[in-house]
Amino acid sequence: MNNTSQQKNQRPSLSVEIAGLRLKNPVMPASGTFGYGQEYAPFFDLDELGAIVTKGLSLHPKAGNPTPRIAETTSGMLNAIGLQNVGVEDFIRDKMAFLRQFRAPVIANFFGNTLEEYGEMARRLSDLPEVSAAELNISCPNVKKGGIVFGTDPQAAAEVVSLVRRHLDKPLIVKLTPNVTDITVMARAVEEAGADAICCINTLTGMAVDVHRRKLRLANGTGGLSGPAIRPVAVRMVYQVVQTVKVPVIGVGGITKAEDALEFLVVGARAVQVGTANFVDPLAMPKIVEGLERFCREQGMDDINEVIGSLQST
Amino acid sequence: MQNYNSTVLSNQELSPGYYRMRILAPGYVSAAKPGQFVMVRVRGGLEPLLRRPFGIFRTGFMPADCEGLPDKEYVEILYKVVGSGTSLLQDLHQGDRVELLGPLGNGFDIHPAAEQVLVGGGIGLVPLYMLARQLVKGGNVRLLMGGRCRDDILAVTEFERLGVATYVSTDDGSLGEEGLVTEVLERKLAKYPRTNVYACGPTPMLRAVHELCRTRKVPLQVSLEAFMACGVGACLGCVVKGAGHSESDPHYLCTCKEGPVFRAEQLEWDLLEKGHDDCGCTEEEA
Numbered sequence: 001m002n003n004t005s006q007q008k009n010q011r012p013s014l015s016v017e018i019a020g021l022r023l024k025n026p027v028m029p030a031s032g033t034f035g036y037g038q039e040y041a042p043f044f045d046l047d048e049l050g051a052i053v054t055k056g057l058s059l060h061p062k063a064g065n066p067t068p069r070i071a072e073t074t075s076g077m078l079n080a081i082g083l084q085n086v087g088v089e090d091f092i093r094d095k096m097a098f099l100r101q102f103r104a105p106v107i108a109n110f111f112g113n114t115l116e117e118y119g120e121m122a123r124r125l126s127d128l129p130e131v132s133a134a135e136l137n138i139s140c141p142n143v144k145k146g147g148i149v150f151g152t153d154p155q156a157a158a159e160v161v162s163l164v165r166r167h168l169d170k171p172l173i174v175k176l177t178p179n180v181t182d183i184t185v186m187a188r189a190v191e192e193a194g195a196d197a198i199c200c201i202n203t204l205t206g207m208a209v210d211v212h213r214r215k216l217r218l219a220n221g222t223g224g225l226s227g228p229a230i231r232p233v234a235v236r237m238v239y240q241v242v243q244t245v246k247v248p249v250i251g252v253g254g255i256t257k258a259e260d261a262l263e264f265l266v267v268g269a270r271a272v273q274v275g276t277a278n279f280v281d282p283l284a285m286p287k288i289v290e291g292l293e294r295f296c297r298e299q300g301m302d303d304i305n306e307v308i309g310s311l312q313s314t
Numbered sequence: 315m316q317n318y319n320s321t322v323l324s325n326q327e328l329s330p331g332y333y334r335m336r337i338l339a340p341g342y343v344s345a346a347k348p349g350q351f352v353m354v355r356v357r358g359g360l361e362p363l364l365r366r367p368f369g370i371f372r373t374g375f376m377p378a379d380c381e382g383l384p385d386k387e388y389v390e391i392l393y394k395v396v397g398s399g400t401s402l403l404q405d406l407h408q409g410d411r412v413e414l415l416g417p418l419g420n421g422f423d424i425h426p427a428a429e430q431v432l433v434g435g436g437i438g439l440v441p442l443y444m445l446a447r448q449l450v451k452g453g454n455v456r457l458l459m460g461g462r463c464r465d466d467i468l469a470v471t472e473f474e475r476l477g478v479a480t481y482v483s484t485d486d487g488s489l490g491e492e493g494l495v496t497e498v499l500e501r502k503l504a505k506y507p508r509t510n511v512y513a514c515g516p517t518p519m520l521r522a523v524h525e526l527c528r529t530r531k532v533p534l535q536v537s538l539e540a541f542m543a544c545g546v547g548a549c550l551g552c553v554v555k556g557a558g559h560s561e562s563d564p565h566y567l568c569t570c571k572e573g574p575v576f577r578a579e580q581l582e583w584d585l586l587e588k589g590h591d592d593c594g595c596t597e598e599e600a
Contacts, residue, residue, distance in 0.1 A: 035548040039548040040546070042315050063564030063566060064564070068551075069551045071541075072362055072363060075361060075363055084553075227363055228363070256360070278548065279544040280365065
């Protein structure tokens, strides 16, 4: 066997780098669809993932919204869970020991209701060596500013990002909401304020009606739409953000299989997150990793980075 | 807890609108406990997107297709066709493929007693069969089975074959006694005050059962249904209000992971929502 064919038989490298973080592959869960990892550990080795992203954490435990909290819609689902979580204290006490056993980097997603809470959370996460990076959820209302969502106002977004940046001693990923007129304005604002990477998109605000009972199907009224239904919107926004900023972009929205993930990579996302698909198939992510490897092999590529941003101009 | 692609072994209509599906399920006979459930997805396609939860009716072995092969291990679910997911299931035949995730959730705690009472409303009877199979080893088991009409009364003879005494009641009197299953329960509790009660069915029935058991200080376990996305405690979409819940101090329990079986005292009964009709599959009515 000559050298060339030996190389061809080698497994392609799926490794990517995000804001100084080396990932084994570009696949990770979307926050809130994977618990704290424990729920899916019975199904596969979590070290098969590029990273583990936790459910959104807040300074104090959060009980979440009344029920019904979820509704199935065409090729998707609406959720209004209300960011139910154990709070950062219980997370450290109860979940850290479990996450410590994995080599896959842990990305802690977090949020706050006020600037102060965001800052305090950034300090708390800085103290945790097991947390490799933090993902900032700015799709929350600022309770001190009349409930305006941080992530829909470029100034408010920049303010919270620069505050968190000052208090956080690790890579900062900022997750953007798609519920804005122009996502590139938000992307530029959070990049200038110090984001090391941008993750987009969060869920699209939606509503569903039970026509028999003449009632909204979620107790909360509105909810976040996720699943395959939103993928074209997500791909478009990731494309736009990639064109706008220099920091790496993580693409998320409706990915259920490797080909979906590749759409995001081709338009320039450095990594992807898988959300609703985890509910549909607990093995969705390992299957996507496998599919990416197969794609590289079929295309004769030995590095997934050759795919990233490989979109051909028409 | 496992997830695999499996094969439909049979799918039969039990009474109008109610089906029994047998699915090949290696590992289930030893793993599945009474009161647990499975998440089923008809393979392929994104419509409907989510799996559907179904209580396990029973597990067992059936002969292999040819001599020399090991017996086939199966799980059986009973379901009522009410929405898009169950309509798809209804159309499946022997040999068709489904994705099977389970067994999931916490089952019933078995409290040994000389007298045990099971209360089933419609398709709510599903999780009670495996429970009955265990309870008959330790004492007298009575099944009080209620429904709107005779079509809602399922699999009663199978309970009888286990040695369970059955008492059927229907709202319209088309089978058994005319009236509510809780009226029968009231009489049984008067006669056998030292019993345990295990119940599954529509929320109004469960509420009435709880009221009867509470006043008579009879231990009660209930199996709840809820619409859910994941079945493993990740999505937090299927929560119910736990005892002591209030607006200012909310306390939610995950139906899939902390349930679906709860001790009555774990729940906030005044706030138990009518989230589940007696459809058995927790789908929106089509």
